[in-house]
Amino acid sequence: MGVQELSGKEFFQWRKKLLSKGGREVDFDWLIDICGGLRWSTLQKLHLDPSRSLKLQQTLEHLGSLWREHLDSQIPLQHLAGCCPWRDFVLEVSPEALIPRQETELLIDLALKRFDKDFQGLWADLGTGSGALAVALGRSLPLASGHAVDISEEALSLAQRNLQCLAATANVRLHLGSWWEPLTPWWGAIDLVLANPPYIPTAVINTLDPIVKENEPYLALCGGDDGLDPCREILKGACDALSNGGWLILEHQHDQSEFVLELMCNSGLKDVDFETDLQGEKRFAFGRCP
Numbered sequence: 001m002g003v004q005e006l007s008g009k010e011f012f013q014w015r016k017k018l019l020s021k022g023g024r025e026v027d028f029d030w031l032i033d034i035c036g037g038l039r040w041s042t043l044q045k046l047h048l049d050p051s052r053s054l055k056l057q058q059t060l061e062h063l064g065s066l067w068r069e070h071l072d073s074q075i076p077l078q079h080l081a082g083c084c085p086w087r088d089f090v091l092e093v094s095p096e097a098l099i100p101r102q103e104t105e106l107l108i109d110l111a112l113k114r115f116d117k118d119f120q121g122l123w124a125d126l127g128t129g130s131g132a133l134a135v136a137l138g139r140s141l142p143l144a145s146g147h148a149v150d151i152s153e154e155a156l157s158l159a160q161r162n163l164q165c166l167a168a169t170a171n172v173r174l175h176l177g178s179w180w181e182p183l184t185p186w187w188g189a190i191d192l193v194l195a196n197p198p199y200i201p202t203a204v205i206n207t208l209d210p211i212v213k214e215n216e217p218y219l220a221l222c223g224g225d226d227g228l229d230p231c232r233e234i235l236k237g238a239c240d241a242l243s244n245g246g247w248l249i250l251e252h253q254h255d256q257s258e259f260v261l262e263l264m265c266n267s268g269l270k271d272v273d274f275e276t277d278l279q280g281e282k283r284f285a286f287g288r289c290p
């Protein structure tokens, strides 16, 4: 039910005024969609015919104050909204875990190319953060069992809330600890592992956009001197933890593909290869246990 009704013309005047203070149109429209309930498709129709009327789920005053807070305090819109649409669901987000990125959605597509909804084996999400990957796997592979691991207690609590809200808890267990370590009872039996480990080199962290550097957990960003320490640690245990033929699929930074593929081959994985993101950048590496 709308709490503020206005014409398209009035809406565009208000939008123009707020955008004149700074920020990107695409971000503004995202906020109005998520917090005001004005869907992108409705906005396009309003552009074509501004005489139409619209209903917003929040007052202009409230939406305007969120936008100003975003501009003044460099707070991500997802934190202001408290949520983030990701694949076919909406996740709760907070400063305690990385805001799940759109490119990470492709890790799920890579997994679902190899395993379908009848898969009854075991999967793991290492460094689960908000639980985005675990929720998607839990929903897409309902007959499988899953384990979501993180070294951050706060991130795990957020992942648990997301798994509960999105009805994906039935077959997913959460573990506090480092990478494979909490999963020792299942070593040798894990058929699919997804990980989006921290991969920003330490020296680069300070050069990141303040909106990222000051709002995302350091633990979720920093991958050590060359950004590849977490990747090395994960690969060290891969062949012990994966089942025979089990897949490991990793996300990494756009300039790390060559190094990650080499580390994967050296770890004993076979069928090692890369996949690109929607911009054509090599962002994913995969391999399987012999």
Ligand SMILES: C[S@@+](CC[C@H](N)C(=O)[O-])C[C@H]1O[C@@H](n2cnc3c(N)ncnc32)[C@H](O)[C@@H]1O
Pocket (backbone or CB within 6 Å): 097, 098, 099, 100, 101, 104, 126, 127, 128, 129, 130, 131, 132, 133, 149, 150, 151, 152, 155, 177, 178, 179, 196, 197, 198, 199, 219, 220, 221, 230
């Ligand atoms: C880049 S974030 C990814 C979060 C989530 N999977 C996503 O894609 O949005 C990396 C995650 O790894 C976790 N992490 C860092 N070091 C870890 C470790 N040694 N063992 C387990 N998780 C770790 C961080 O707390 C963070 O949640």
